Amino acid sequence: MRKSPRLLLLEHYRTHARSLPWRAPPGTNALPDPYHVWLSEVMLQQTTVATVTPRFAAFLERWPTVEAMAAVPLEDVLSQWAGLGYYARARNLHACAVEVAARGGFPDSEAELRALPGIGDYTAAAVAAIAFGRDAVVVDTNVERVVARYFAIRRPVKDARPEIRRRAAYFYEDVDSGEMAQALMDLGATICRPATPDCAACPLSASCAALASGEPASIPPKPPKKARPERHGTAFVIEKDSAIFLTRRPTKGVLGGMAALPGTDWQDGPAPAGGAPAIRHVFTHFALTLAVESRDVPPAGTEGWWQPKDRLDEAGLPTLYKKALAAFAEREHTPTLLP
């Protein structure tokens, strides 16, 4: 009897699974710690496995349990998150840890998980399936691509989501949802890659509609690129003795609650010509030109603190401000400011 594509995929996964620190070994009935699954899933949104792996280990070393994370102030979690980007994730991470600790542990159903801060449809399904062995249809961007190709859905993913989700359910019938979710994610990450699918190595090749069409990489089609709006502003470098003045960004908005250099608000539009030397930083929804200027004293009314220069790496500065300080240090020949 011919094996079903589902079975072929699971067999492939059991022998080729990526070894990831938040996973239980494939093919066993062991369930990984929900705290590890949740933390890794939040970190992996918009961030690669290679970047997440050491940062995941550092988080666990500092906070071995969700209760330990819940017990510290938000600022500690934001500092630990520095450099991972998309800082709303860190704020939600802390809020979620507080709620989970208060209720005595993670809930085990998709619906209850979805009610927690920062947990959307995908993360709720992933935690329920992988950490609790619940039935769930888990669809992340890798799974979307595999499903779109397998069924040759020739519309941009953004428009085809309901159909992709409906079709994805085929893979989850009569199997362990957690194992299938990880099998599909691995396939998308290592074989059914965005630009260069390795169809010769794929366990689904015998029945894949995209491969049969002869142009698997063209599915799903990419939506036309939109121009990114421009913003501009100025950051101030204020030094005193062996310290530098830092502040905290407003809780709401871009880099909310993160340590920062003081500066002006960011205005819409390109930077005016002829200003102070600037750096460029690209956020998801806009590109920022940030001039970096030296000032003698903090702007009136700005709350902040003097961070010793030899402990700048402990301030939890996000990449934008590390870049600004590095550019300033190079320009002014002040290597002590290099974070």
Ligand code: SF4
């Ligand atoms: S056969 Fe090719 S296109 Fe189809 S699922 Fe496998 S890697 Fe992707």
